[in-house]
Amino acid sequence: MRYLPHTPEEIASMLSGVGVESLDDLFTTVPADCRRNRDMNLPPAMTEWELSRHAAGLAGANASAAGCLSFAGAGSYEHHVPAAVRAVLGRSEFYTAYTPYQPEMTQGTLQAVYEYQTLISRLTGMDVANASLYDGASSLAEALIMAIRVTRRKRVAVSRAVHPFYRHVVRTYLRPTGYEVLEIPLLEDGTTDLSFLEGLEDLAAAAVQSPNVFGCVEDLEGAADRVHDRGGLLTASFSEPLAFGLLRSPGGLGADIACGEGQSFGMPQSFGGPLLGVFTTREKYVRSVPGRLVGKTVDQEGERGFVLTLATREQHIRREKATSNICTNNSLCALAAAVYLACLGGTGLRKLARLNYDKAEHLKGRLEEAGFKIAFDAPTFNEFVVRVPDGFKRTHDRLLKEGIVAGLELSRWYPELEDHYLFCVTETKSAEDMDRLVREMTS
Amino acid sequence: MRYLPHTPEEIASMLSGVGVESLDDLFTTVPADCRRNRDMNLPPAMTEWELSRHAAGLAGANASAAGCLSFAGAGSYEHHVPAAVRAVLGRSEFYTAYTPYQPEMTQGTLQAVYEYQTLISRLTGMDVANASLYDGASSLAEALIMAIRVTRRKRVAVSRAVHPFYRHVVRTYLRPTGYEVLEIPLLEDGTTDLSFLEGLEDLAAAAVQSPNVFGCVEDLEGAADRVHDRGGLLTASFSEPLAFGLLRSPGGLGADIACGEGQSFGMPQSFGGPLLGVFTTREKYVRSVPGRLVGKTVDQEGERGFVLTLATREQHIRREKATSNICTNNSLCALAAAVYLACLGGTGLRKLARLNYDKAEHLKGRLEEAGFKIAFDAPTFNEFVVRVPDGFKRTHDRLLKEGIVAGLELSRWYPELEDHYLFCVTETKSAEDMDRLVREMTS
């Protein structure tokens, strides 16, 4: 086997170096009653070529972005990924390294993550970003747990317009702790009913997503005021950070924690993972941040360098008192985001965000002309909800067969939104694509 | 444009540094009568994404190895290329470097090419290999020119069983020189009629390909005797060097020059190029070798290192008296071959060659069982000629539509071989694939 370099002669000489007779003898400390009583039953080993063909078969059994015209978003976005991002990520010095525990040998990862932290802080308007978490969902859960720890309070309120899977993950994380998770209801216009927060006691944090799961831009400033009023922290969640290329940043609007998903920044959709948990907060909470942080320092000769820092927050030092249990994070995804943002720059990011906005508005207009109703009045970024006529499900299914994904049905998550579909339009969709969609939706 | 970094401000400041007013002013030395009188008419610039889609469309308009079941060879072979080869070739330190003129900054390329030279010398049984030429065809032309130079004779004889395109290239190279190119006829068994060489005067070299274009193994030893008898050099050509994993090497059989194509060693078929011109010869001719050579040396502190050497043979020093005009060669292809051969090792190469041999023999047998005739009696490696019944062309065309390439028609090159098809079987074809072929050919 090409991954196992030992020849029989080498094995024999090593065994005698160890002073045993056989490979079996190395396992004398494993008691019989812990051992398998039969061989592993796995498919026979494939050659590289059999495997490639097999995998291509599986991949071919999926609908992929290149193979269809998809207007699906909802937390996984189809954006163009520059070849340069893939090329950088393909550098084995990056992807075959471990977490940079030994800074002298991992300055590449460390500087890149420091740059990621910086770019993300600037983009979100926050003071500090960590080195990444798993995804937008666990990032939100970690944020609420941090808020509970920081405020020493017991309740969190989460907008119903936060991505339903993020809310589910929050419930999963918090269920055994006994902390209470309230749901903030919706308004008619597709945004969160912030009045719900008024008078709430013992509020550690409220979580509002903007743009929210319907694509609607929330009044984060208003949310911040109300949450701060109750002494809690505003956690601004997001699934589409590209929005901050155009819209006011959560930091600028008063969020105490801004956290969410970074997949839009240079990662393939990859059936939903790996993703990039973005986590940012204010300076004053830095010692409560979950996950790794890279900091600047100097070497013995005073040269600038970077290290993992504030490790005393972390599980390997603090164990059960750590700010989180996270160890391996999603570093290579953070690298992807750094490279992607470096390719775009401020100028490019603004233009790309604007393009996403314009294209979504364009489709809105075309759909309205065609007789569809835009469900919510609140401004949106690159996603929006369409109220479809009765029986549209059949059209939707027909289009799927033609390789067109005419949005995602919302009723599975929001029973009250029967006949509502969530449409996403990114820079990958041309005016012509949208024309085709509308034509097909009405034919 | 993302490849052009200059901002307008930078351009302005640079212009003033140069002391001119505008970019146009930089071109005052270009007379008006040399200038274009209209703008270039090219398609509008595409984005990375438009281009990707466009290219995928073109690529999709081809039949590719993965997309069909092909038994075509004839100088371009479908072999498995390990992912490790692609990964190494993707290292930008290799592929974005130039020819290693400055050895201190290009030791990677230099050592790799030195290793390539060594592995190829060992495989062919020859004393020296150069750093590569363009392809098997020009390699043969260069070999014959070298033989003419070395022997100071005026005639070369080339077997009719040498790949017809290689022969064509030889004619192209030699046509203006006035040297004579004779064609050595074929025997009934698919090999070269070496008796043709008897009594030939002024023979600089004879070129025999083994395995030849029909896949037949030639009697190189006999050829060497006869050529040496006439005072000429035996040039052993090849298009499938994998054969030397199993068969006796040209060096061992007495060739003075062994040259040919190396595409089988880790290069994709890529519609016929880039290829790898392999060129090897005897020690005594080293100063007559065309192309670059990498040699071992030491640095100022005595450490082992590698440099381009014997440059006095080359055009940049010798100009019109150079051993060849070649400058840029196919270095990255040589690297691919080195990585490929390193993956295989002697053990693997032997096994793989044997597998190719066995598979081709298997198909021969199956076809014979099915009533086809194997055209030639000489032993073959992984290609062989089948005599097909009248009207097979229609079957062939039908199979093409089904994505099966049932060999290549030989009559376009050998009018005398009407109804003869050349079949190639490599390790990429399973017994089942061959069953399918035979089934389809007979249905």
Added chain:
Amino acid sequence: MSEILGRTGLVLNEPLLWEKGARGRQGFSLPPGDVEQAPIDDALVGEEPDLPDLGELDVVRHFTRLSQWNFGVDTGMYPLGSCTMKYNPKINEDLAALEGFAGAHPLLPEDLCQGSLRLIHELQTFLAEITGMDAVSLQPAAGAQGELAGMLIIHAFHENRGSRRTKIIVPDTAHGTNPASAALCGFRPVPVSSNDEGVLTAGAVAEVMDEETAGVMITNPNTLGLFEKHIREIAGIVHDKGGVVYGDGANMNAVMGIVDAARAGVDVLHLNLHKTFSTPHGGGGPGSGPVCVTRELEPFLPVPRVVKEGERYVLSEDFPLSVGRLHAFYGSFGVMIKAYAYILSMGAENLEKASRLAVLNANYLKERLKDVYELPYDRPCMHECVFTDKRQKGLKVTTLDIVKRLMDYGFHPPTVYFPLVVSGAIMVEPTETESLDEIERFIEAMRSIAREAGENPEILRAAPHKCRLRRLDETAAARRPCLKG
């Protein structure tokens, strides 16, 4: 060649991203604006983000140079204990990049995702088979989230039985994620010590196990590289008191094809695909930490689960006792592809062989180094062995000095100062993909460093000497944190 692997060569300096570039430069291929500019409420619009504008070559060079300051498995031996830094096969990278996988949206109807779902389902089955457990969820995004999943399952299991348990037994040798994951679920970790052989005894567990205790977390092989040979007895004790046995399977690389975790008494176990199953670590992730359970705990697995209905694969949330969802979608699918490819490439026989050779490498190295480095537990080890700096301490040379010096020899350092129960630990895990030649070179380097510690300790204290930077000041970094530029 007995010449030292490490030496110096040309590397390039590279500023921070925002110290480069020029406003208006472009490194991205902006699609044309083929629609009209839509009106937008000015009040919503923020300032343009303050990110540097760079050209594509600026970006490529920047990160290429940065990469050259890094060391990966492809560069050289990376014997980081507890991390299983084995070779990451190249073909697996190619397969994960296939458009049908990389371009797959996670929320399309199941009929459009049969390839992904089948892969997940098969990988679940393979991992169940390899561990001996009954059911698997691939949702956890890394080992620690796998642990969390396990803790949640244990919590839900007890809750479902109407019992509230507040404690969990965690040995002192456990990885920090174990107590941290337990704490996230509200469990109070109760420490137990390993014995002088480096393993847990049934007696020690019996002493603390009670009906307030949810169970025990056992890493097996443990972080000393030793097999917890009393695990079945321990499991018996825990089970008798209604507890659950959690197995940290991060060290599975030692025992594939050898141990049956379920037979050993484990009820719930996590794996690290980014260790045992060859997926690359990415400089710190992404990983994947599947959680594997016995039939009894299956109802509590995270949802959605991928199940097979006839010939179709579907996502099901229909598990009312489930702990719920842990990931925004289904976990690190891109990582799963690589682990799946690895298992299919290896087959049962080679997986077992991999474990045997990993253990052989570790034992060989242990035997060849134990005369110069203190080996606190001189017993047959599994996939790794733990030395200490005890014999060097008298020379005022520490573990840190020793491993920094190893860099000059061209090796990535082992894991250090972990596990905590051993003072000055040097935890070496060679993995099976290191050949005897590399192991010998490493041994030579370590022996040479031991000699240097005696002859010229200053060279160790000042190490590394050959890296682009000298030893970095971690204390200063923590004292005045500067986390962005």
Added chain:
Amino acid sequence: MSEILGRTGLVLNEPLLWEKGARGRQGFSLPPGDVEQAPIDDALVGEEPDLPDLGELDVVRHFTRLSQWNFGVDTGMYPLGSCTMKYNPKINEDLAALEGFAGAHPLLPEDLCQGSLRLIHELQTFLAEITGMDAVSLQPAAGAQGELAGMLIIHAFHENRGSRRTKIIVPDTAHGTNPASAALCGFRPVPVSSNDEGVLTAGAVAEVMDEETAGVMITNPNTLGLFEKHIREIAGIVHDKGGVVYGDGANMNAVMGIVDAARAGVDVLHLNLHKTFSTPHGGGGPGSGPVCVTRELEPFLPVPRVVKEGERYVLSEDFPLSVGRLHAFYGSFGVMIKAYAYILSMGAENLEKASRLAVLNANYLKERLKDVYELPYDRPCMHECVFTDKRQKGLKVTTLDIVKRLMDYGFHPPTVYFPLVVSGAIMVEPTETESLDEIERFIEAMRSIAREAGENPEILRAAPHKCRLRRLDETAAARRPCLKG
């Protein structure tokens, strides 16, 4: 940052392939033998080749380490004159690897190759448009083979007219491939000198042009980086005597969208796709050297040619006057894909801009360095400029010393000692993809080296200091050639 780019860092030693490995190790995934072993005549069978057996990780590490001893465009500025070391876009690499291209067999019926044939045909058209020439063959595998194609065409052209011409005019500034290619066709190169402005004069050509002379080979812009401004007049003289004007277009990067080669009098021209059109040099190839001709010479182009018949693309050999075939198939198709992608990415406007910026970069650099390095031709240059070591010679510092020292500063050296007409030439071609920041850094480095030449010449003579190896002994290598291990 005005800190020096180059510094030292950790790199690894690596033995030769055959100094590694162990017999029986395997780095290749051998397909199963699913057929019977066939008999073979023992007399045919050779010994097993003596190649080292390595594992996949052995191989990957070996070549990864080797790569780290190399410097490419992605590493840093590579101002190698006459080589146009511009950025090699990443997307182009991806496109060339598309299975439909990479897996295409060259001999399938044309209906199965329409994608490849169309690409070739369109690229032919683009190059004709860019150069102003009428017809193009992409068959030559590199610049020198393009020259050979040109010489063959000129030879065939004269032959077809019943004339035998034995000489060809080649300026002394020409690249070595020019006389060598001419000689391959049996032409005797007749040298002419450039004038004190660095260009050819009509008078000089008139003096040697006669009816035995097949034509002239002109590199324009020439290898001094200067535009041959008398080219039309020279072409007139050559044409008047029945000769043909060959243009070496390797330096096309200076004049895209500006010069029309046909209008300038060129009859046949080669291009280097691996220079002007951004395809990577691969450490010395593969390249692609298309040959472009006027209508009059079109009949002589190599066959097969890709022609369009209605909506179909076909390969045609039906050109009885053709010089014949130059390549085993159709040339470096994989390289063509990248050049095609580049042209489509750039469009007309950006191609022209690229030339303008290439010329701007060269002129800026020239102006900023000419006070410290001798500039033998102090005139507006095109894409490159040529300095010499004249002012440093008195300090016993040579061109070689200067450029070896440049390595320590983190730059690849310029081309040196070429063109031959300038003693101690230092030929700098920055290309347009270098930003002003990089150009400034390079200027700073060159100025700093000029200072060092005065203050501490020994540091130059002993350079490089930071590379893995010190200066290599090329003389020893040539004296006792050792070409294999």
